[in-house]
Amino acid sequence: MHLRLPVSVSEALECLADGATPIGGATLVWAVWQRDGFPDCAMSLRELPEANVVGREALGAAVVLNQVDDRVPDVLRLAAGAVGTGAVRRTATVGGNLVGSTLRCLLPAALVLDARATVLETDGVREADLAEVVAKRPVLLSLQWREPLASTYRKMPGDAGGPPPLAVALASHADGGGGTRLRVAVRDGYDVLSGSAASATDDHADALRELRGTVFDDLPTDAWEVVGRQAESLRADGPAAR
Ligand SMILES: Cc1cc2nc3c(=O)[nH]c(=O)nc-3n(C[C@H](O)[C@H](O)[C@H](O)COP(=O)(O)OP(=O)(O)OC[C@H]3O[C@@H](n4cnc5c(N)ncnc54)[C@H](O)[C@@H]3O)c2cc1C
Incomplete structure (x- = not known):
């Protein structure tokens, strides 16, 4: 190769x-290539x-x-x-x-x-x-991307060999008109759901309510509770936080 x-x-x-096949750190492809054969040519972007x-x-x-x-x-x-x-x-x-x-x-x-x-x-x-x-x-x-006002991420512990653990990401953004927009994304199993809503309060309760009733309607309650806790930590970080 x-x-x-x-x-x-x-x-x-x-x-x-x-x-040329793109290659990163080869943590995934190496074993596959050893089993199935190496490509003639690979390209790493590490010098770019x-x-x-x-x-x-x-x-x-x-x-x-x-x-x-x-x-x-x-x-x-x-x-x-x-x-x-x-x-x-x-x-x-x-x-x-x-x-x-x-x-x-x-x-x-x-x-x-x-x-x-x-x-x-x-x-x-x-x-x-x-x-x-x-x-x-x-x-x-x-x-x-545009820098958010604040953002946070939480991945729950998982079982080895089990389904992917729940991962929750939140970010609040200035909406350009003096307001705030909350974006939420949740990896539940192999599915990733995401949505955003206008947020008029520091605790983002209004935005969370809207998202729960629409995009995240089918998300299990315990997963949604993790979203709620992460929204709290977003508020605790304050608007100047990253
Ligand atoms: C023990 C172990 C635990 C892991 N745990 C997690 C985990 O908890 N969460 C998680 O998300 N992942 C996990 N992974 C997966 C890990 O994220 C991947 O191994 C890694 O991201 C692949 O990165 P790499 O740079 O080594 O890719 P490579 O192995 O080099 O490439 C993997 C694939 O990506 C393609 N690729 C690489 N770079 C690019 C590019 N710039 N553009 C387009 N295609 C590209 C390659 O062509 C190839 O098809 C785990 C992996 C291992 C081995």
């Missing part, structure tokens, strides 16, 4: 046109600056999970810190998690940030929404 390390977007596009950005409003796909620190909003930092073991987090990447894994602990966090993706296709770079990234699995270059 030939591993290519593009240093510019145009080089990455050439790799893609040549049929655009895929390594870490900031208040952007995160690159090649960033290793344990480098997702307090430079990003809390919700993403906490989500990355909840993935697997320390050994996995030292190697696995944002792109491998969002595009390549079935658990996708980062997805609820990205959803409540209302993140947009920048993806590479053979004919160039373009924006995509997260639903498309999950469904079509393009090569992910980076995520961008």
Whole structure:
């Protein structure tokens, strides 16, 4: 297998046109490739600056999970810190998690940030929404979002070999008109539900009521209680918190 390390977007596009398979930290693909055979050519984005950005409003796909620190909003930092073991987090990447894994602990966090993706296709770079990234699995270059007022994430403990544990992400955003919008995303099993509602009070009770009656209508009560507790912690963090 030939591993290519593009240093510019145009080089990455050439790799893609040549049929190179994207690779992150190889925490998932290595075992598969050993079993099924290695591709002729793979492409890592680890030398590509655009895929390594870490900031208040952007995160690159090649960033290793344990480098997702307090430079990003809390919700993403906490989500990355909840993935697997320390050994996995030292190697696995944002792109491998969002595009390549079935658990996708980062997805609820990205959803409540209302993140947009920048993806590479053979004919160039373009924006995509997260639903498309999950469904079509393009090569992910980076995520961008508007910084929230406050955000939080909670992943419940799970049983080894059992279903994915509940993961809950919340973020409050300035709505541009002087109000606040609450975004909530919940991974329940392998399903990820998300929605948003206008919030007129500090405790977000109105927004939670609206969301419970619509998007989260079928969510089990104990899961919704976790959402409520996380909304409390969002308030405790205050509007200046991340
Ligand atoms: C022991 C263990 C525990 C785990 N626990 C969790 C957990 O609790 N929560 C969770 O969410 N995940 C968990 N995972 C999955 C983990 O998140 C993935 O292993 C990891 O995210 C894959 O990242 P990687 O960079 O190693 O991807 P790789 O193994 O390199 O690639 C995986 C797939 O993603 C594709 N890919 C990689 N980068 C990109 C990109 N930029 N654009 C498009 N496609 C790309 C590859 O082509 C491949 O198909 C666990 C994994 C292990 C091994």
